[in-house]
Amino acid sequence: MATLGDLERSALERLWDASGPLTANEVRDALNAGSERSLAITTVLTVLTRLERKHFVRRERGLRPHVFIPLKSRDEFVADLMHEALGAAPDRQAALARFVTLAGPDETAALKRLLGAD
Amino acid sequence: MLAASALLAALAVALAWPVPLVLVRAAWPDASPGLALVVWQSIALAGVLSLLGALLTAGLAPFGPHLLAAGAAFARATAAGRLPSGTTVPALFGVSAAVLLGAHLAGNLAFTAVRAQRQRQRHLDLVLLLSTPLPDLPATRLIDSPAPVAYCLPGTAKSVTVLSAGLLDLLSPQEVDAVAGHERAHVAQHHNLVLVAFRAWRIALPWFPVANRAQDEVGLLVEMLADDQARRLVPDAVLARAIEAVASGGVATGVPGDPDARTPSADATSVARRVARLIAPPAPLPAAIRRLVVLGSVALVVVPAVLLALPAVLG
Structure with missing residues (x-):
């Protein structure tokens, strides 16, 4: 069972690896790819919101659905x-x-x- | 009361200037860092208490035969919205100065502690996202950076020790054990609390050079205390080599793209003093002297309180 901290790290890594901003759905697909777990979208949104609150990612609200961008490179x-x-x-x-x-x-x-x- | 005030003022002056200077120049703290840390805390606490006490007793002298009675009389009158009879300008100055200085010091301590806690939390967020746990060492995380660093983040719930990849490359496994033991000692002995208190003292009294020296010295003493715990795990020479390697490795490597990170520490002798006491351990103080120093430190804090309470007890 991955902890919330582990998920935050994984989600941030997916955002770093991505060539551009990702939606929550895309982050979830990236996290679920190649693993047996299937994360719920609510979990992924929780993780992304926590990352946003800690000032690691930015949420672009101009688009629907919102996209997430890392504030800085690794x-x-x-x-x-x-x-x-x-x-x-x-x-x-x-x-x-x-x-x-x-x-x-x-x-x-x-x-x-x-x-x-x- | 004026005699007590004068005595307290004399004590405050002694603790503000000559006593800390003697302690800074003494050689024995390197042999007994724990004892020296007790003395520093006692000097700081007694210095503040005697300064506040001197101002308060001088300011309240017109209102009663001793501090409790005078304080009660003053509080009753001011609570009723008037100044007590016999109020003089110097008396008001003394009382206001004591209250303001006390509030300033207490507020600064709270502010500094809260800010340190916030910085630690932010740094911990960074560490948890950017590092990986080290399987061999409990509560230790590895950060992938070429600069050799090791430090601990003391936390209320859990503490984390952070080592860098550069440090593991630089040191032998035994030296890494020494570093990890050193950092665990900081956490176990709650050194962050002492450091925050002395840091707050320095920030509260920026015009007071001794507070600066005290902070540097206390910072070095807690390093020596942590070294002493690490010495239980590895031979002294191994720890000395680890300190030297990390100290000079930091200069050679720095942080990529960050020239500022090479800024040497303000106190250039501190690392040399840590290594010197490992290579040629200074003779410990005789037990009788150690006991005397402890007694003296306790007396330093108790005496101002007794000076204040004595007139009340004697009536």
Whole structure:
């Protein structure tokens, strides 16, 4: 049984893979393709609405039926995430506890000396 | 009451300036980071309490023989919509300053905690969508990025540790265990709560350089505490190598298309201090001294309260 989180990830991946905006029906067909499950359209709409609320996809309301578009490419989202994770985004450090904050070149040289330059 | 106020003011000044500087320069925190963390929390709490207490006792001095009586008299009069007899401008200033400063600090703590929680939630949303669970490690997820990073997202319900593909490429399996153990320790010991409190303190008092130093130092101490947990899993040298590899690997790799991400940390000595204490462990403080430091930290918080309550008890 896939969790809602897994479904969100799968749905977003289908939208990234698609060449253009997809309707909820198209997302459902893509999710059902090659798998034994058959998701109900209401489930897919729930998943897409959650993605919209989290600002991962945009709903184009001008058309009927509505189509869904990823707000950014996968690489752009990963870059956002890493940006925050590395503490480059100002005022974000409080939320995360990083293993190591980035070292400057001087510090790196000092560390190498400490560790016997192996 | 004025004598108590003067004593509290002297304590507040000592805790705001000379005491933290002595602690920053001391060598023993590297040997006993947990003890140093207790002292920092005690300094921060006692400093705020004594400052508020000094203002309040000075401001309320005209209205009664001790703080409780004077406070009650002042509250009764103001609730009735008038100023109590004997009100002076300095007295009003003292009371208002204490109330405003107290509200400012409390409000800032709440604001900072709520904002940190929101940022964590947003980041967690990103992580859950972009990462895959690591089967070998519980509550650990892998993000497909070449930059070596490891961090934890402490949560109220569940916490997540995030490792990057770049980190797994860079480190040996044993070093990865060290990193995962380090991150689990942050979660288990609730370090995020201490960090948020000191962060709020710094934001609330931007004109106060010691708050900055305190935040940096406390941030480093919780890293050392987490290192100490990781040392139970792997030899010290392995952990030291992992820290060094991640610290310098971050510079070499960075994030594709994101030059800003290479910005070095503000405190360039912190990683070196962590590695140095693993390679040449500093001598621990003697047990007697440790006990004294704990007693002193408790006294620091209790003494201002006693100074305030004593006149009431003695009548």
